[in-house]
Each structure stands twice: as C-alpha cells, then as structure tokens.
Amino acid sequence: MGSLYLNTARMTDDTRIWGKADVSSGKGASDENFPVGSFLLSRKLRPHVHAYYDYARVIDDIADCETLPPEDKITRLNAMEEVLHGQRSAINRADALSAARLRASLLQTHVPFETATDLLIAFRDDSRGHEYRTWDDLLQYCKYSANPVGRYLICLHGENTTAFGPSDALCTSLQILNHLQDCAKDLERLNRCYMPSDLMQLAGTSAQDLLAGRTSPAMRRVFNTLLDGVDALNRQASALPAHIRDRRFRMECAAIVALAHRLAQRLRCEDPLAGRVALRRTDAMHAAIAALRAWA
Numbered sequence: 001m002g003s004l005y006l007n008t009a010r011m012t013d014d015t016r017i018w019g020k021a022d023v024s025s026g027k028g029a030s031d032e033n034f035p036v037g038s039f040l041l042s043r044k045l046r047p048h049v050h051a052y053y054d055y056a057r058v059i060d061d062i063a064d065c066e067t068l069p070p071e072d073k074i075t076r077l078n079a080m081e082e083v084l085h086g087q088r089s090a091i092n093r094a095d096a097l098s099a100a101r102l103r104a105s106l107l108q109t110h111v112p113f114e115t116a117t118d119l120l121i122a123f124r125d126d127s128r129g130h131e132y133r134t135w136d137d138l139l140q141y142c143k144y145s146a147n148p149v150g151r152y153l154i155c156l157h158g159e160n161t162t163a164f165g166p167s168d169a170l171c172t173s174l175q176i177l178n179h180l181q182d183c184a185k186d187l188e189r190l191n192r193c194y195m196p197s198d199l200m201q202l203a204g205t206s207a208q209d210l211l212a213g214r215t216s217p218a219m220r221r222v223f224n225t226l227l228d229g230v231d232a233l234n235r236q237a238s239a240l241p242a243h244i245r246d247r248r249f250r251m252e253c254a255a256i257v258a259l260a261h262r263l264a265q266r267l268r269c270e271d272p273l274a275g276r277v278a279l280r281r282t283d284a285m286h287a288a289i290a291a292l293r294a295w296a
Contacts, residue, residue, distance in 0.1 A: 014091050017079045019072060022095045023065040024058050040252040040291065045156055048105045052152055055080075055102040056119055058095045063123035064190060073127035077120050084116055115152035118144045126192065133197050135229060138179075139172060141194070146175035153249070163243035170237035170253075173230050173260050177267065180223060184210045184273050199225055215273045223267065230264050241294045254294035255287040262286055 041049060062068070062076050076095075082088035083099035084106075090096035106113055122145030132138050150167035179186070179194040186192045193207040200206055203225075205218035215223065237257050244250040262283040270277045 017075055018091055018093065018096060019068070019076065022093050023068060024061045024095050025064075040248050040255070042157075042246070042248055048109055048111075048156060049153070051098070051101045051105040052116070052149075054098040055084075055116060056149070058098045059119060059123050062095070063126040066189065070127050070129070074124060077124055077127065081117055081120055084113065109156055111152060111155040115148045115155060118148040129192070131197060132194055135196055135199070135226075138176065138194060138196055142172040142175045143168075146171040154244075157244070157246050157249050159244055159246065159249070163240060166237050166240035166243060169233040170240055170257060170260060173233040173237060173264070174256075176226060176230050176233075177260065177263050180226060180267050180272055181263075181277055187211060195222055195226070210273060213273060215271045219273070223272070227264055227268055230260075234260050234264060247295060251291040251294045255291040258287040258290035259283060 059077055059080055062073050062080075065073065068076075079088060079096070080099045083090045083096060084103050086103060090100040102116055105111075106116065122141055125141065125144075130141075132141060147168040150171040151164055154161070154163050154167055176194075183193070183195060186194065187207060187210050193210070195207065195210070197207070199222050200209075200219075203218045203221040205216060205222060209216055209219050212219075234257070237260065240257060241250045241254040244253055259279060263277070263279055266277050266279070266283075
C-alpha cells in the first residue's frame with residue numbers, strides 16, 4: 001500500500017513538472033540552416049554532437065511552444081537542467097531523455113556542462129518574454145542562445161580556447177541572421193521581437209511593421225543596420241578556421257563562415273517579410289570551395 005502511494009505521488013509530481021505531452025517539434029538536423037553533425041565531423045564524435053543537438057532542440061521547442069503558459073515552460077526547463085545535473089531522474093519520454101543522454105555524453109567527453117546549461121538562460125528569457133532595446137541587448141541574448149554551441153564543439157574537439165572569440169562572433173552572426181529570416185513569423189506566432197526597439201524608433205518604424213508583408217524603407221534601415229553588425233561579426237569569424245587544428249572540423253568551420261557571409265548578402269538583397277530568405281545551391285557550392293581551401 002505504501003509503495004502504491006509513493007508511486008502515485010511520484011507520477012503526480014512528474015505530471016506537474018513535465019506535463020502530459022512532449023511538445024518537441026520533431027525537427028531534425030536536416031531542418032536547420034547550417035550543417036549539424038555533418039559528414040565533415042569525425043564519425044566518433046557525431047553521436048555526441050547529435051545528443052547535444054537533440055537536447056538543444058527540445059529546450060528551444062519548450063520555449064517556443066504556443067500552448068504552454070510561461071510558468072509551465074520555466075518548470076520544464078528547470079527540470080531539464082536538473083536531469084542534466086543528475087538532480088532528477090528523467091521520465092521515460094523523448095524530451096526528458098534527451099537531457100539524460102547529454103548528461104552521459106558530457107561526463108564521457110569532459111565537455112563543460114555550461115555549454116548546455118547556458119542555453120537555458122536564453123530560453124528562460126524567451127519563455128518569459130523579453131524586450132531587446134539595443135544592439136548590446138541582442139548580443140547579450142546571443143551570448144547564451146548561440147555562443148555555447150560553438151564552444152561545445154571546440155571543447156568536444158579538444159581545440160584551444162583561443163578559438164572562442166571568433167567562434168562566438170560566428171554563432172552570434174548566425175543567430176541574428178536567423179532572427180532576420182524569421183522576424184515576421186516570430187512576432188505573429190510567438191509575439192516575440194528580436195529587432196532592437198531603439199533601432200526601430202530611430203528609423204521611424206515599429207515591430208508591427210514586421211507584419212506588413214513587405215519591408216518598408218524605414219524597416220529596411222533597421223535590417224541594414226543589423227546586417228552591418230553581422231558583417232563585422234563575420235569578419236571576426238573569418239579567423240576561426242585558422243584556430244582549428246582538426247582538419248575535418250576546420251573544413252566545417254570554413255564552410256559555415258562562408259554560408260554566413262552568403263546569407264547576410266541575400267538578406268541585404270531580398271525581402272524577409274515577403275518570404276523566407278534561404279540559402280541556395282550556389283551558396284552551398286561557395287561553402288564547399290571554402291571547405292576545400294581549409295583542407296590544407
């Protein structure tokens with residue numbers, strides 16, 4: 001009787017913490033802008049990269065879920081962190097198990113746990129709703145939402161921490177480019193805007209103009225100002241391959257740097273409010289050439 005009571009209480013607590021359903025989107029690495037765990041990476045490291053990606057995908061999906069209230073999102077994100085630290089057992093469900101698998105991977109590879117837990121800082125902000133007033137506010141968000149990914153890969157490959165600077169620049173660039181690609185969808189679906197409000201005010205526009213279906217001259221000035229910042233980040237990121245000793249990882253970095261440059265160019269020429277600006281086959285060819293050059 002006591003055992004039944006304890007099991008029932010545990011199930012009730014699990015439901016309170018995890019909810020009744022996994023809200024993960026089911027997206028895979030192939031759905032991303034940029035290669036995740038591609039063939040360029042060492043085969044022995046790919047399972048670890050995929051464990052990290054699966055965990056990051058789950059916590060991102062929790063923060064982006066349209067049916068969960070903010071407090072439930074925070075509860076689930078906190079539970080994911082507890083599983084990651086071994087402070088809570090994962091329930092037998094894909095979302096929770098992704099944290100358990102990543103915990104095992106981090107313990108095996110000795111990659112710092114901060115590369116996983118820092119992401120939660122950004123996704124808690126997303127869950128609560130956060131206004132980004134300035135460029136510096138946006139960079140601070142990217143410090144936690146994007147930069148840990150690059151640092152994870154650098155640590156996983158045993159590279160020198162001198163690579164952190166250009167890696168951070170690349171990851172921040174990629175995050176802002178993604179914000180520009182999805183700015184209308186983020187506002188419409190999630191009531192979330194990453195365009196700095198001070199920049200919009202200075203240009204004489206507002207977040208609501210992101211829903212117009214086409215970019216106004218004022219909003220184009222905001223986009224171009226952000227892309228000026230992205231271009232500066234991409235120039236810093238161009239130094240990344242030179243910091244990487246592992247040849248396959250160096251090729252991967254060179255390819256992604258090239259894709260970041262190409263996507264920034266497309267976002268200057270195309271209208272992200274009229275339709276999603278995406279990379280094309282010619283961009284992939286440029287990335288392949290950059291990767292081959294990094295082989296030497």
